[in-house]
Amino acid sequence: xxxxxxxxxxxxxxxxxxxxxxxxxxxxxxxxxxxxxxxxxxxxxxxxxxxxxxxxxxxxxxxxxxxxxxxxxxxxxxxxxxxxxxxxxxxxxxxxxxxxxxxxxxxxxxxxxxxxxxxxxxxxxxxxxxxxxxxxxxxxxxxxxxxxxxxxxxxxxxxxxxxxxxxxxxxxxxxxxxxxxxxxxxxxxxxxxxxxxxxxxx
Amino acid sequence: xxxxxxxxxxxxxxxxxxxxxxxxxxxxxxxxxxxxxxxxxxxxxxxxxxxxxxxxxxxxxxxxxxxxxxxxxxxxxxxxxxxxxxxxxxxxxxxxxxxxxxxxxxxxxxxxxxxxxxxxxxxxxxxxxxxxxxxxxxxxxxxxxxxxxxxxxxxxxxxxxxxxxxxxxxxxxxxxxxxxxxxxxxxxxxxxxxxxxxxxxx
DNA sequence: CCTTCCAAACCGACCGGTCGGTCTGTTCTA
DNA sequence: TAGAACAGACCGACCGGTCGGTTTGGAAGG
Numbered sequence: 001x002x003x004x005x006x007x008x009x010x011x012x013x014x015x016x017x018x019x020x021x022x023x024x025x026x027x028x029x030x031x032x033x034x035x036x037x038x039x040x041x042x043x044x045x046x047x048x049x050x051x052x053x054x055x056x057x058x059x060x061x062x063x064x065x066x067x068x069x070x071x072x073x074x075x076x077x078x079x080x081x082x083x084x085x086x087x088x089x090x091x092x093x094x095x096x097x098x099x100x101x102x103x104x105x106x107x108x109x110x111x112x113x114x115x116x117x118x119x120x121x122x123x124x125x126x127x128x129x130x131x132x133x134x135x136x137x138x139x140x141x142x143x144x145x146x147x148x149x150x151x152x153x154x155x156x157x158x159x160x161x162x163x164x165x166x167x168x169x170x171x172x173x174x175x176x177x178x179x180x181x182x183x184x185x186x187x188x189x190x191x192x193x194x195x196x197x198x199x200x201x202x
Numbered sequence: 203x204x205x206x207x208x209x210x211x212x213x214x215x216x217x218x219x220x221x222x223x224x225x226x227x228x229x230x231x232x233x234x235x236x237x238x239x240x241x242x243x244x245x246x247x248x249x250x251x252x253x254x255x256x257x258x259x260x261x262x263x264x265x266x267x268x269x270x271x272x273x274x275x276x277x278x279x280x281x282x283x284x285x286x287x288x289x290x291x292x293x294x295x296x297x298x299x300x301x302x303x304x305x306x307x308x309x310x311x312x313x314x315x316x317x318x319x320x321x322x323x324x325x326x327x328x329x330x331x332x333x334x335x336x337x338x339x340x341x342x343x344x345x346x347x348x349x350x351x352x353x354x355x356x357x358x359x360x361x362x363x364x365x366x367x368x369x370x371x372x373x374x375x376x377x378x379x380x381x382x383x384x385x386x387x388x389x390x391x392x393x394x395x396x397x398x399x400x401x402x403x404x
Numbered sequence: 405c406c407t408t409c410c411a412a413a414c415c416g417a418c419c420g421g422t423c424g425g426t427c428t429g430t431t432c433t434a
Numbered sequence: 435t436a437g438a439a440c441a442g443a444c445c446g447a448c449c450g451g452t453c454g455g456t457t458t459g460g461a462a463g464g
Contacts, residue, residue, distance in 0.1 A: 166370070167370040245415040419451090428441100430439105432437105433439095
């Protein structure tokens with residue numbers, strides 16, 4: 001039974017993985033269930049045994065899509081002691097690395113954005129992710145201010161701006177494969193921000 | 203003949219307008235040619251007289267989609283005399299206004315982004331737009347530096363970061379209809395940037 | 405001014421093909 | 435042997451695009 005459940009979950013994960021690759025290269029609507037069937041080596045019946053519809057597969061991907069980055073952010077916020085400024089620098093470096101390692105999946109993100117406009121469930125999931133991310137950033141900024149490292153008027157606005165900056169860079173990056181040094185841009189953006197948030201000398 | 207040509211162009215524009223509304227609310231693939239036929243009041247044959255395919259309509263929209271914003275930017279760069287800092291502020295205010303007035307069309311932008319990953323023509327068009335936009339920003343930044351208003355290490359990187367910031371904010375805004383004050387965020391981002399670019403006091 | 409004529413513009417029934425999803429089995433495993 | 439897991443033929447809706455025919459408005463000719 002344990003083995004069974006594990007098998008079923010593995011199969012599910014395998015299907016999701018195959019579907020992700022297809023979705024990344026062809027988009028949601030141009031990817032057919034038969035494509036996924038072929039990619040998994042399963043049959044139509046086998047596929048529909050694990051997922052009840054195409055949307056079900058898409059939602060399955062969405063549900064786990066943003067998880068990893070959130071975990072890193074969480075860990076950073078709870079890291080004790082270190083200076084907030086250094087942790088912000090570490091965060092941006094980590095984001096650059098993470099995004100570069102997931103480069104092949106970025107197109108799916110764009111598909112989700114386009115979908116979110118029309119599908120409330122997708123919008124809610126993505127917004128939930130950004131909300132939690134923003135909350136973490138606000139906590140970091142507050143710690144920085146408490147330690148006198150930063151001077152921030154409206155932390156929530158600044159936090160959302162940071163998120164927007166990173167997402168915007170990822171967007172431009174995905175449109176210019178190979179001609180856009182994501183890491184440099186992210187690090188530059190972070191340094192500019194830190195400079196703007198520097199407390200005025202007494 | 204003149205009247206005829208103008209009629210044909212008007213029809214074309216009318217079709218593009220109707221298609222844009224449909225694409226904005228249903229996305230590219232979920233919008234059918236029959237939908238567009240119904241929305242224009244034309245017939246299938248009439249529609250295909252003016253556009254040879256669905257892709258042709260999409261490209262037709264793309265070709266004129268980003269034009270207006272570029273014109274404003276161009277005008278700002280060539281505006282003589284005014285301080286670069288003030289022109290940057292004016293630019294961000296203008297962008298906020300423009301985006302808010304085109305709110306209904308933002309979903310189409312997301313469709314284009316998703317499409318650009320797979321369609322080189324779409325990618326080239328969008329990249330061309332961003333390139334020209336960046337060139338204009340770099341010119342503005344250079345003017346600011348020449349006048350001693352700004353201190354910028356890498357103007358090109360900063361310009362791309364500005365573009366990314368605005369696009370990222372537009373993205374988040376489109377995902378949170380009614381819960382996101384785009385103007386405030388854009389103006390805040392601009393002020394933060396200007397602060398970061400302030401030359402060090404002598 | 406009226407008729408003829410022609411091409412641009414338009415109509416809508418139709419077609420080939422595809423797609424998401426179903427259904428009736430068969431196989432494997434505990 | 436029961437039920438989970440899978441196979442694959444099949445279905446009906448629908449979609450992008452076509453095609454033969456019709457309307458229309460203005461130029462040409464008398």
